[in-house]
Amino acid sequence: IYLVGPEVFLPDPHDIDGQKKLICERYGFCGRFTLDSDLELDGVSPRAAGLRISEANEQLMRVCDLVIANITPFRGLSADVGTAYEMGFMRALGKPVLAYTNKTGLSVERVLSRRQSGPKWVDD
Helix, strand or coil, X not given: CEEECHXXXXXXXXXXXXXXXXXXXXXXXXXXXXXCCCCCCCCCXXXXXXXXXXXXXXXXXXXXCCEEEECCCCCCCCCCHHHHHHHHHHHHCCCCEEEEXXXXXXXXXXXXXXXXXXXXXXXX
């Protein structure tokens, strides 16, 4: 199972990754996290680093049978764009895409609320 979401940007991504992998193991599955690839990114440009990360993640997605995506809004009103891309990539491969969010309420409510309170550029 390819496990994806904005957790990669949190201060403790490997702790969260480990917890999710344990849940997978408990039910007889093998969880794979986007940070599982050993990438050497020292001394490469941001563009080159992005391309290496993308290639590694796409290779990992190809060997996984499905994705479970955390689409909790991150740095904005909706899911992390990388997570959205990975969901689309897996769907294009014909693989099941399961998603969850920790944010209740309708998207339109978040948009209207944000419009009334002004821009907010920190994580919710």
